[in-house]
Amino acid sequence: MTSTSATGPKLRRDAAANRERLLIAGRELFARHGLGVTLNDVAHHAGVGVGTAYRRFANKEELIDAILERQNEEIEQILHAALAESDPWTGLVLYLERSLALQAKDRGMAQIFAGRHGRPVKYDEGRDRLAPLVNRVAERARDAGALRADVTGTDLIFLQIAFSAVAAVAQDGPSIEGRDDTEQLYRRYLWIALDGLRADRDPSELPIAPLTTAQTHTLLQPTRQDQDMTHPDAKSRTPGGREQ
Structure with a gap:
């Protein structure tokens, strides 16, 4: 006993x-x-x-789900920190900088953030948890007159997807002689974009309307190809090049 x-x-x-x-x-x-x-x-x-x-x-999807839960916790902490900032514009910049720093060094997180994940239910859980906070970050900055009036929380999401793609290109590319900062290249375009987001820059009229939150998450839902990629029975190449 x-x-x-x-x-x-x-x-x-x-x-x-x-x-x-x-x-x-x-x-x-x-x-x-x-x-x-x-x-x-x-x-x-x-x-x-x-x-x-x-x-x-039981399979890789369960591991991804567990990692996704931790990632959501990290992003949620960043969002709460952004909302705790007394200056709404500072909070918006804090959210974009810190969340992009996570995604830039974590390709898996960037893929999940962009909807490249095989479990729509888990993706929906993260959406319902984080989307209202992202919308609130944008809303506070708009209400304060710091963010241009036609920018929404979903615009911030798509900007992050775009900058994550820049980070991936820099990581995959060859080293550049005389430069040791290419992994930070996405930050250059973030700051260019931030100038375009400010309400005091006499902004141009945008060519199309933003997506709603529901439309954004419909677009980012995992496709059949994404589900196949993470399915436990699917063949996938390992880092060493062999097939599982």
Whole structure:
């Protein structure tokens, strides 16, 4: 009896530790290579057996969901910090800078943020949690007269998707002689865009209307191809080039 009671908590601690190692390893690999990485690759990177990985997560989608939950928590903290700023424009800039800094170094997060994720239900949960806060950041800046009147929260989302693409291009490209700052290239275009967002710049009339929140998330819903990419039975190339 004593042996069983001693073993139980130890097994639970070991299971929790292995789960945490897999979460960390998964996020590291998804950050570098995107969502095409396999659960086997994550297990090897975490230093645990493949069987252990599948006991903690039934498939790669479950691991992505767990990582997505942490990412949502991080973005939510940034949004609350932005809303706590006394100056609404400072809050808007804080939100864009900090969230983009996360996405620029984490390719998996950028793909999920852009709707490239195979579980629409989980994506919808994140949307319902974060979209009202993003809208509020934009609304506060508009009401304060700092943000041009025709810019909405969904515009901020699409700007982040665009800047994340710039970050991906810089990361994938060759090194440039004399420059050690190319991974920060997206920040240049962010600041150009911020000048265009300000209400005191006599802005041009925009050619089309913004999408609503509902329209934005319809557009960003995972496609069939995205679902195939993260499906546990789908073939995908690993970082080493082999097929799973």
